[in-house]
Every structure is written in structure tokens, then in C-alpha cells.
Amino acid sequence: MEVKTINEINLNENPVLAQMATMGHEQLLFCNDEETGLKAIIAIHSTVLGPSLGGTRMWKYANEMEALNDVLRLSRGMTYKNSISNLNLGGGKAVIIGDSHTMKSEAFFRRFGKFVESLSGKYITAEDVGISPEDMGWVSKETRHVVGLPGKSGDPSPVTALGVYMGMKACAKIQFGSDSLAGKKIAVQGVGHVGEYLVKHLTNEGAEVFISDIYQQTLDRVSSTYNARVVAPQDIYDIDMDIYAPCALGATINDETLAKLKCSIIAGAANNQLRNESIHGQAVMDKGIIYAPDYAINAGGVINCFSEVHGLSSEWAHTKAEEIYQTIYNIVSRSQEEKLPTYQIANAIAEERIKAVGIIDFTK
Ligand code: NAD
Numbered sequence: 626m627e628v629k630t631i632n633e634i635n636l637n638e639n640p641v642l643a644q645m646a647t648m649g650h651e652q653l654l655f656c657n658d659e660e661t662g663l664k665a666i667i668a669i670h671s672t673v674l675g676p677s678l679g680g681t682r683m684w685k686y687a688n689e690m691e692a693l694n695d696v697l698r699l700s701r702g703m704t705y706k707n708s709i710s711n712l713n714l715g716g717g718k719a720v721i722i723g724d725s726h727t728m729k730s731e732a733f734f735r736r737f738g739k740f741v742e743s744l745s746g747k748y749i750t751a752e753d754v755g756i757s758p759e760d761m762g763w764v765s766k767e768t769r770h771v772v773g774l775p776g777k778s779g780d781p782s783p784v785t786a787l788g789v790y791m792g793m794k795a796c797a798k799i800q801f802g803s804d805s806l807a808g809k810k811i812a813v814q815g816v817g818h819v820g821e822y823l824v825k826h827l828t829n830e831g832a833e834v835f836i837s838d839i840y841q842q843t844l845d846r847v848s849s850t851y852n853a854r855v856v857a858p859q860d861i862y863d864i865d866m867d868i869y870a871p872c873a874l875g876a877t878i879n880d881e882t883l884a885k886l887k888c889s890i891i892a893g894a895a896n897n898q899l900r901n902e903s904i905h906g907q908a909v910m911d912k913g914i915i916y917a918p919d920y921a922i923n924a925g926g927v928i929n930c931f932s933e934v935h936g937l938s939s940e941w942a943h944t945k946a947e948e949i950y951q952t953i954y955n956i957v958s959r960s961q962e963e964k965l966p967t968y969q970i971a972n973a974i975a976e977e978r979i980k981a982v983g984i985i986d987f988t989k
Contacts, residue, residue, distance in 0.1 A: 641693070648701055652747070656740040661733040664723065666692055667740065668700035669748055670716040673983035676746055677717025678772075678930060679703035680753030681737070681764075683725040696720040702896075703927075706920040708975040709952060710945075712931050717748040725755035731763045738767030746770050751930050778933035778942070781926035785894055786822030788925030788946040792953035793868060793892040796915045799957050800889050801867075804950075807831035810866040812856065812888070815873025816847040819894040819923075823872060824851050837861045838873070862886055869893070876900040878916070883908055892917040892953075899968065906968040910960070917953050918971035924949060 645653065651672060656665040669677045679700055686692040696718050704716025721737065741750050741764065751773040752761055758775040765771045772778065793811075798804035811827055812835040813820050820836070824847055827834050834853040837860075838844045848855050856864055862885040869888040871877045875897035883905065891898070891914055898919045899905040909916040925946040932942040956974065960967040 644697065648697055650697060650700065652744075653696075654740060654744065656737065658733075658736040661730065661736050662723065662728060663721065663733055663736045665719055665721040665737055665740065666696045667719040667744065667748055668696040668717060669744070670697075670700040670718075671704040671979065672715040672747055673979050674704075674708055674715050675713035676749055676770075677703070677715035678707065678749040678751065678927065678934070679716060679718035680751040680773075681719040681721060681756050682753040683721040683723060683729075683755030685724050686720070686722050689722070692720045692722050702920055704979070705972060705975040706924055706927055708978045709921045709971055710924040710928060711948075711952075711978070712927065714749075714927070714931060714934075718753075719748070719750055721755075729760060731766075734760050734763035735767050738764035738771070741770055742768035744770070749930075749934060772930045772933040774933075778929050778939070780818065781929035782818035783822045784929040784939075784942050784946045785819045785923055785925035786826065787943060788928070788949040789819065789823055789870070789872075789892060789894045789922050790826040791947050791950040792917045792922035793870065793890065795950045795954040796890045796892050796917050796957060797868075798954065799961070800915050805830070806868075808833065809868060810835065810864075811868040811870060812837070812861055812864060812866045813853075813870045813872055814858075814861050814877065814893070815871070815895070816843055816853075817872070820870075820872035821847050823870060823894070824853055828852060835861070835864060835866065871895040871898050878905045878909060880905075880908075883912065886912075886914070888914060890915045890917070892922055893919075894923045895919060896923065902968055906966040910966045915957055916967050918956060918968050921952055921956060921971050922949060924952075 650670050652669040654667040700716050700718035707714040749770045761771050761773050762775055765774055794804040810833045813824055814837050816836050816838050824834055828851040835856045836853045837856045837858045844855055862882045866888045868890040871893035875895055878898050879900035928945045929942050956967050956970050960970045
């Protein structure tokens with residue numbers, strides 16, 4: 626099985642339409658508004674399974690190419706995440722080029738909302754890095770194709786943490802023969818929105834939890850509330866642990882960390898955990914570590930968004946997030962049977978579902 630991996634692209638060598646063809650994107654919308662200073666790109670990767678859904682990221686990109694690269698990669702990632710989660714949603718994403726601390730205003734986000742509206746529901750937006758529920762409230766004055774609004778489905782982090790917890794248990798079932806996490810040494814890197822809820826599940830089950838964060842206040846609160854042991858950020862890869870749960874940054878699975886990590890499972894919420902999908906996805910497998918593919922295990926957030934799109938209850942979202950146990954179990958079992966890295970199996974399952982529904986060429 627040959628699966629194309631999602632690595633860095635070089636737009637200087639490959640012009641935009643050619644790049645869209647290579648990565649299988651349907652549509653790009655470049656948005657410019659002189660009055661408010663809005664500069665944004667909306668990328669629709671696929672609407673085969675349903676309207677594309679993915680958050681809006683606001684970031685001080687160094688240049689347009691960097692923003693374009695990010696939105697193409699992230700929107701494609703959403704197609705895979707929504708597909709593997711069995712949601713009837715396609716993949717999309719938006720990036721706004723600018724400083725989220727100085728450029729925001731009602732007019733700014735209403736202009737952005739008009740651009741989202743112009744796509745007539747082919748793209749549904751939500752929060753991502755640099756965007757708050759209040760910003761989305763302004764967007765919603767111009768379009769109904771937006772989720773994550775104040776007073777609606779709310780903070781997705783508890784649902785994300787539940788999914789990560791269930792996926793971690795599925796990995797434990799395969800690696801240790803039991804899905805109980807009682808007594809297991811688990812290191813949670815980053816105890817922000819998702820990390821803290823995850824620590825709660827783990828300590829409730831009797832796991833021995835180690836935590837690290839760069840904010841002392843957060844660390845103090847979480848360690849005293851849940852009786853978790855604090856580890857300095859730079860020491861987290863060296864400790865004796867069964868499970869490493871990255872819940873802060875991407876790319877923490879790389880040559881340097883793999884030389885240190887002594888865990889037998891990696892299962893966490895962070896996006897893009899493998900610095901290089903093909904190299905480090907294979908390397909974790911070679912070390913006998915079970916890696917739960919990030920976009921499959923952290924899908925609780927998008928499940929929460931889906932519940933808002935369709936007016937479903939939070940009970941529905943929780944039950945759906947619990948199904949991440951079976952999704953991860955299937956991926957890891959198949960990875961062991963076929964002797965292929967888990968990320969490759971996850972990509973293949975996501976692609977199989979899309980192929981079964983519509984025509985999209987993943988062989989390029
Ligand atoms: P957050 O910002 O609330 O928490 C991240 C925490 O990591 C912060 O407390 C931060 O201080 C800490 N941190 C940053 N650098 C660190 C380092 N070097 N070492 C240790 N800690 C560090 O974010 P979140 O919403 O909890 O999301 C965590 C991760 O999960 C992110 O990668 C996010 O993209 C991903 N994710 C989140 C959701 C969600 O529902 N919130 C859904 C899917 C994926």
C-alpha cells in the first residue's frame with residue numbers, strides 16, 4: 626500500500642494550481658480588505674464527505690507563501706481527521722495573516738464572515754490558534770456557517786481529552802494486555818485546556834501522573850489539585866514512563882527525543898506530533914512504541930463542532946468521542962498485522978472511506 630505523506634511543500638518550485646492538484650484541493654479563496662487590513666486564505670481540500678469544516682488560525686506569518694503552505698497542509702489534514710472520525714464532513718481551513726493582539730475588531734471579523742458566507746456553506750469555520758469565541762461571534766453576524774460560538778457547544782477541550790483518554794486505553798490494551806491505566810507512569814506534556822482534563826481522567830483511574838508546563842501557575846494548580854508530580858520541561862523525555870502524552874506543541878517526536886524516550890506508548894492531543902511523518906512514524910514503530918496517530922486520537926474537538934452544526938447534544942458528542950477507543954484499536958491492530966506504521970494505516974483508512982463515497986485521487 627503506497628500512501629502519500631504530508632510533508633513540507635515548496636511553492637516556489639510548484640505554482641499554486643499545480644500544488645492544489647498535487648495535494649487534491651478543490652478550491653482556494655484569497656481574501657483582501659483594505660479598510661480593515663484583513664488578509665486571509667480559505668482552503669477547501671475536500672467536500673466529498675460533506676461541507677468542509679476546520680478552524681480559522683490567525684498568525685503573524687513571515688510571508689504569504691508560509692501562510693499558503695500552512696492552509697493547504699492544515700485543510701488536507703482536516704479531510705483525514707473528519708474522515709477517520711466517521712463524520713460527514715470534508716476538510717477545510719482558513720488562515721488570517723496578522724497579529725492577533727493588535728488587528729482585531731468587529732469590522733475585521735465581519736469582513737471575514739462575509740468571505741465565509743460567499744462560499745454558501747461549502748466551508749464551516751471555527752476557532753483555532755489566535756481566535757476566540759468572541760471573534761467567532763462577530764463572524765456569525767455575517768454567516769451562519771460558523772461553530773464554536775459563545776453559549777453553544779462550548780469549549781471542546783473536555784471532549785478532546787475524553788477521546789485522548791479512550792485512545793490511550795486502546796493502546797494499553799494492545800501493548801499491555803489490559804486497558805487499565807492504574808499504576809501506569811504517564812507523562813503529560815502541557816496541562817492547558819486539554820492536558821488538565823486528561824490528567825483528571827488519568828488520576829481518577831489511579832495512574833501515576835507526571836506533568837510539565839512552561840507556566841508555573843498552571844503547574845502549581847494542576848499538581849496540587851490532582852496530586853501529579855512536576856517535571857521540568859526539558860526533562861520530560863528522560864523520565865522513566867510507560868506513556869508519553871504530548872499535549873502542548875507539535876513535532877516533539879523527532880530524532881533527539883526518540884533517542885531519549887523510554888515509553889512504550891505515545892498518545893496525546895497535540896497536532897502534528899511527528900516532526901517528519903514518514904521518518905519518525907517509522908522510527909517509533911522500529912522502537913516498539915505504539916503511536917496513536919494525532920488526528921485520530923484528538924478528534925474530540927471536531928466531534929464537538931459537528932454536534933453544534935447538527936444541533937446534537939453534548940451526550941452525543943461524549944459517546945462519539947468514546948468511539949475513539951475502537952478507532953485507535955483498529956488502527957494499531959492493523960498496523961501490527963500489516964507491519965506498517967500507524968500513521969500510514971490511519972491515512973489509508975481515511976482515504977478508503979473517501980474513495981468509497983466519491984472520487985478523489987490519493988495516488989498522486
Ligand atoms: P493550551 O494552550 O490550552 O495548552 C497548552 C499548554 O502547553 C499550555 O499550558 C502551555 O503553557 C503548555 N506548553 C507550551 N509549551 C510547552 C513546553 N515546551 N513544555 C510544556 N508545556 C508547554 O492548548 P490546548 O487547547 O490544551 O491544546 C493542546 C494541544 O492539543 C495543542 O497542540 C492543540 O493544537 C491540540 N488540540 C487541542 C484541541 C482542543 O480541543 N483544545 C483539539 C485538538 C487538538
